[in-house]
Amino acid sequence: MRLHSLEVTAFGPYRDHQVVDFDQLGTDGLFLLHGDTGAGKTTLLDAIAFALYGAVPGARNDAKRLRCDTAADEVNTSVVLELTIQGQRLRLERSPEYQRPKKRGEGFTTQQAKASLTWVGGAPTAQPPEGLTRIDEVGRTVQRLLGMSVEQFFQVVMLPQGEFAKFLRADTGEREKLLERLFGTERFGEVESWFVERRRERRRALEAQSQQVHELNARISQVSGVEQTSEVGDENWLEDIEKQALRDLESTRVEHTRLRRERDQAQKALDESRALAEKVRRVRQANTTLAEIDAQRAEHDQWRAERAAASRAVPVISARRTADRAEQDRDRAQAEVTTWASRCEVDPAAPLDDLRARAGAEREQAGALAQLIPESQQQESDQRALAELAAKTAADEKREAELVEQRDGLPERITEARRRVEEAKHAELRLDTVRTRGTEVAALLTTAREIPGAQRELESAKSRAQQAVDAHQQARDRLQELRSRRLAGMAAELAARLSDGDPCPVCGSAEHPSPGQPVDDQVRAEDEDAAQQAEQRAQAERERLTTAAQQAEQQVANLRDRLGEHDESELAEELAQLREEKNRLSETAAAIAGREAELGKLESATDELAEQISALRSRIAASGSERAALTKAIEEREARLRDGRGDFDTIADRRAHLLDVADKVERLIAARTARDDAEQRLTEARSGLAEAATAADFANVDEALAAERDERRITELDESLAEVDRRAAGAREALASADLFGVDPETDAGWERASEAATTAGEAAERAAALAHRSEQRHTELAGLAERLRASWAQLGPAMAEHAELEALADVVNGRGQNARKMSLRAYVLAARLEEVAVAATRRLQRMSDGRYSFVHTDAAGARGTRGGLGLDVLDDYSGKVRPAKTLSGGESFLASLSLALGLADVVAAETGGALLDTLFIDEGFGTLDADTLDLVMDTLDELRAGGRVVGLVSHVEEMRQRIAVRLRVRKSRQGSTLELSTS
Known part of the structure; x- marks a missing residue:
């Protein structure tokens, strides 16, 4: 991996766009990033890490504050990195997520994170030529090309000296965490966890098997009544229980067979006694039934006579019902005649011809009135139309007056609307000024509120700086x-190293006649080195705190310059007034569109009102003409309708009255005809009733009606007579049967004695059956339990052996038990990696320490049985002894830390199998070295860049910049570059 260029915008302390050309800086393989504290040296390293992985090292990544706080709102935060990985040149651009002011309105909105990858010079195979724009795809591609995770990159490419100094002095636990992160040994931890979980599962399974054996032992003991055994595989105990169960089963079966045979014999005697008793009972019952029937013979004859008379009276009853219905029909017809005569107000006995003539006259008169009904309906319709016209005309006249009033008030409303529009426009113009002033006042108020805290920080910084000056002095x-x-005591110190026969390092003589004597309270070289280191630390602390005090003072001065003559309370009051005015102006300005629309509507309303008034007046005139014509037609039609109505309200009412009278007369005629027919039918029914009584052999109708019986009584008679016949027939049939032939009703069957004997024998047999069943169940259950117990015994032994073996292996894998070094599998793998790191780091440490120090890896167990394997000490070649790394001085610790970091970087890079790392950054730590040691370190760094690697050094100490620059100038053939950083 080789870096070419880096561009940052609004990132960290860099407010504006900045470009770093690594090709130019790394021409000779070595360059220095130099600047004051806070100048942004580490930010450049953060920018490189962010461009590659979207994250920055350490706690700065947790803060999520990558955007420059002083950058302009319209400037977007971005980082652009161009580099070459595995021969492929690419350009990475990322923007973090941050909060930016809204473009409209107040408040903030979230600017989402972005990432893009562009291939420079053509995309590789299987990659889109246009590049990648998804954050996850960019991250996966970069990690695949580099071959390492973000944690490994921070430890391999950006060497944090402070972190490796901690690693050098850390205990086993802390060192293990870092190595796990770098070498990805989680899979070995998963193996350890697998063994632990497997052991836990096998222990649970073994406990379950042991519990099953215990439960089976307890169950067998409970079923058999024999005390359970505590030994696994006690076959004698189990066989004794099975044999006893078999003996109990056989004895109960024999007893059950004997008692069952006695029960069957008793039951047979009981059945014979029961059969004889039943025959005697049936003979006695049949004789009793025949005697009872013979005693009730007279009553039974009376029932038969009553039933016969009721049957002969049925035709007479039917004729009587016919006569009753005829009489009821005659009475209903007479009532109808009376009702309709009353409604017609005529004599019920009036001649039918007169009634028919009256009905015809009424209908003829109603037919003549039917011709006037359409005119009556038209009259009502015209009257409604006339009323509607009157109401409509009144509404139009009212609307005309309202429109005239609106037209007269329009000029004043238009003037007010124009004033409101001008007011909204003025508010819109004023709003920008108020907003700008509000932003200025808010910034000044924030500045005023920051001054007290900055002043306190300044006083504290001055106090700390003064204390640091005193401590340095x-x-x-x-x-x-x-x-x-x-x-003063140097001679004595040199004399202490002399030995007889060895040459003096000063004069070369092998004789030492008068060596110097030690002085009181002699100072050793270690004391001087410790004091020098303390002085250098005090000086560095003094410079740091002095710079911090100057920055704090500059901060207070800047805040006061920005504030000027303003006061916090005045600014707060002014800001509140500006916010109130802004809200009022915003509300007014927002109404400008509505107010302009209202003005336009009022200006166009004049013509619209004039048109509406004209239309209303035309409609009112037309309605007046229509009302006059309609009124004349109504008056002419009313004269004709008045004669047709007579005393009624309408012609329809009078016609309906005439038709109603005609209908009532016609109904009276029909009722009188129906009454005459009903009287004729009643005479015929009464004659038929007398003839039916004579035909049924009754003296008269009353005698026939007296013989009538209802259905319930007839049913009772039929059922009673049938029951008497059935009982007599059944008794005679029973006495005549072959089963009861020769049975004496006085015979004693002895059934009670036989029943008692059968009950006693049955109970004894049931008890024996229950005992036999329980013995059989116990034998079957014990056989099943014994089989299961033997199977469990067969499984438990191998399971216990397997668990013991697995438990021992799990303890060894997790650093316990027979593991003498107390090293877990994961620690063992890490120890092997650490041993490789120690070998790689020793080569550089010996070079930088002029052959004095070497790393020594130890896998011995720690104190009090703690885990071992990750011990790291230092071999001092001067004394030939191994001592802890914590005993190294400040400069020695730096050399050891740097060597360890470089060694670890080589091992991690080889482990990941990733891209060749051509660029390396070393952050701080050179201030603790003297000139000679610095030369050794620079020689080591020359080795790093000899193969074409570029090394970037980071420092803020001015003296170090001058010393490294001199060192670079001395190496003319390998002259390096310096990048001066400042964000001011």
Whole structure:
């Protein structure tokens, strides 16, 4: 991967469009990103990471604040990166999600994130030539080309020295988290989890099998009544239980057979006794029935006579009913005659010819009136039309007066509408001015409210800077004091290293007659180095805090310059007034369209009202002419209709009255005819009734009617007589049957004794059957349980052995049990990777430390049995001893961290199998090195760029910029470049 150019706009501290040409910077393989704190050095690295992955390293990604706060609203935030990956040149452009002011109205709207990938020089095979525009597709393509995740990229390409210093001194747990992130060992963790889950499943299955064996033992013990065994596979215990169950089954079966035979014999004797008793009972019952029938013979004869008389009276009853109906018909006809005579107001006995003549006269007169009904209906229609015309004319006259009034008031309304339109236009013009002033006042008010906090921050920064100056001065004085004291005791320090026979490093003599003696409180080289490091840290802290105090002071000055002579309370009051005025003007300006429409409507209303008034007046005149003609026609027609109505309201009423009178007379005629017919039928029915009584052999009609019986009584008589005949026939048939022949009704059958004996024998047989059934159930259940128990015993043994083996293996995989090093599978893999990293990092650390230090990887278990495998110490070649990395000085820690970062980058790049990484960034850390050590580090970096790689260094320390620049100038054939950064 080689970077060519980077463009950022409104990104981080960069408000305007900025371009970084990496091709020019990396011409000689080495360049420096330099600038003050906050100048945007790290932001450029963030921009590269954001263009590639849409994310930035560390906590800055969680903040989601990538847009420049001071950028103009119309400027979009974007990052454009052009680079080459695996020989393919491409251009990446991304924009983050951020909040921007709405183009219309107030408030903010979300600007959605965007991403695009454009192929420079032609798209590769299977890729769209127009490029990619979906965020997920761009991300997947970049990750596939680079061959590493975003976390690996941050550790491999952008080497964060602080992070690797933490990694160098971290404990096993923290180191494990970083290595997992880089090498993707989640699959080995999944293997560990698989073993744990498999062991848990097998343990549950084993517990279930053990519980099943225990339950079967308990069930067998419960069924058999024998105490259960605690041993798995106790076959003797189980066989004894099965044999006892079989013996119990056979004995109960023998007893059940004997008692069942006795029960059958008792039941047979009971059946014979029951049959004899039943025959005696039937003989006695038949004799009793015949005696009762003979005693009631007189009553039965009376029932038969009553039934015969009722049958002979049926024709007489029928004739009587016919006569009754004829009489009722005659009475109804007479009532009809009386009713209609009353309604006609005539004598009921009047001659029929006179009645017929009257009905004809009434209908003839009604027919003559039918010709006047159409004229009567037309008269009513014309009268309604005349009333409607009058109402319509009154409404038109009222509407005419309203329109005239509206026309007279139009000039004044048009003037008011024009004034309202001008008012809305003026509000629209004034609104822009008020909005602009409101924005200015709001910004000034925000500035006024920021000043107190900025002032407090300034005072705090000055206090911290002064404390840092004092601390630096004290550290410098301490360093000078120690250097003076060490120089005073340097001879004794050199003498301490002399040995007899070894040459002196100063004069070369092998004899040492008078070595220097140690002075009191002698200063060692380690003391001086520690003091020097403390002085450098104090100086760096002093510079940092002094710069922060200057920035805070500049911030306060800028805020006061922006505020000018304004006061916070005045600005707040003015802002409130401006907001109120803006709301009022906005409301007025928004009504301009409605007010202009209203004005146009009023201006066009004059002609419309004139036309409406003219039309109304024409319609009123036409209605007057039509009313006059209609009134004349009504008056002429009324004279003819008055004679036809007579005393009635309308001609239709009079005609209906005449037709009603004719109808009533005709109904009276029909009623008198029906009455005469009914009287004739009544005479004939009474004659037929007398003839029927004589034919039925009755003395008269009354005697025949007295013999009448209803259906219920006849049914009772028939059923009673039939029951008497059936009982007598049944009794005689029973006595004559072969079953009862020769049976003495006084015989004793002994049924009660036989029943008691059969009951006793049956109960004994049932008890024996129940015992036999229970014995059989117990034998069957024990046989099934025994079979299941033997099967469970057969499965439990191998399951226990399998679980023991799986449990031991799971413990080993997870760093427990027989795993002496307490290393899990995942830690073992990470330890192998860390060993590779230690080997790769040692090559660079030995070069940068002039062969003094080497990394040593250890896989020993930690203290108190904690997991091991990820230990990382340092071998000091001067002393020949291995010591913890935490004991390294500041500069030594930097060298170790840088070596570790470079080594880890090489191993990760080889592990991922991704693209060749031609560009590398190293962020900070060089300020702790002396000149000689810096030369060694630069030699190592020269090795990195010897194969065509580009290395970018990041620093904000001015002294470091000068020292690295001198170093680059000395290497004339490899002269580097410097990029000065500033966002001011």
